Amino acid sequence: MRQPAGSILYLDGVSVSFDGFKALNSLSLVIDKGEMRTIIGPNGAGKTTMMDVITGKTKPNTGDVLFNASVDLTKMDEAAIANLGIGRKFQKPTVFEHLSVFENLELALKTDRGTFATLFFHLTGPQARRIDEILGVIGLGDRRKEKAGALSHGQKQWLEIGMLLMQEGQLLLLDEPVAGMTDHETETTARLLLDIARERSIVVVEHDMEFVRALGAKVTVLHEGSVLAEGSIDTVQADHRVIEVYLGR
């Protein structure tokens, strides 16, 4: 196993058991600073459990989980890990439907204020500019005043990615961001992620192989809680072990 130096995320020998069943089985994985990585694997491979371990929702039974090569995430709770700059997006969009697109981004501003105070707070110039900038990045500038509930499924996902960007995270974890999207929305999402990956590290769990291909990132294949294969999409798709686990399910 490589040393953690230079990594944004370092997992070594991570195991998680649920009633004796190993959802993660000595998983080792290193993501470099600034890297985008896609994680694939059949149902039950341990992808969600891996995200849960990184974000502190699940504590591993054994193994090292280091952020920025030195911060031990196994010793921290979920809120503390989020505060470090690790943002997670679940598969389903969870935007505030009754608030406008702009207000959703405003709520995501990294401040100590609660929801109520935030809505009555006057934005500073830099904060308003930051929201404008993010609206441009996620392509929703002309929808800013609309209620988030009126957006399409894809647009809601982009808004939620925008909310993560507002929090200035160094590492974004995205769980199946294009599930349920149209082909056009999927292509737009690939461009969006490639754009935002220039300034942060991103881990994407995804089943959609066309999308994985469009991202062009290194692919890690999980199977039965550990890494089965790693490399370009072409390399892993040609790997007979990978073909076997996908055909065998």
Ligand SMILES: Nc1ncnc2c1ncn2[C@@H]1O[C@H](COP(=O)(O)OP(=O)(O)OP(=O)(O)O)[C@@H](O)[C@H]1O
């Ligand atoms: N809280 C839990 N209690 C018991 N078993 C669990 C728990 N969470 C996950 N598992 C089991 O651990 C294994 C890995 O699950 P996990 O959700 O991490 O897989 P996944 O790769 O995300 O799958 P999918 O692609 O279906 O989302 C599965 O067999 C699952 O049933």
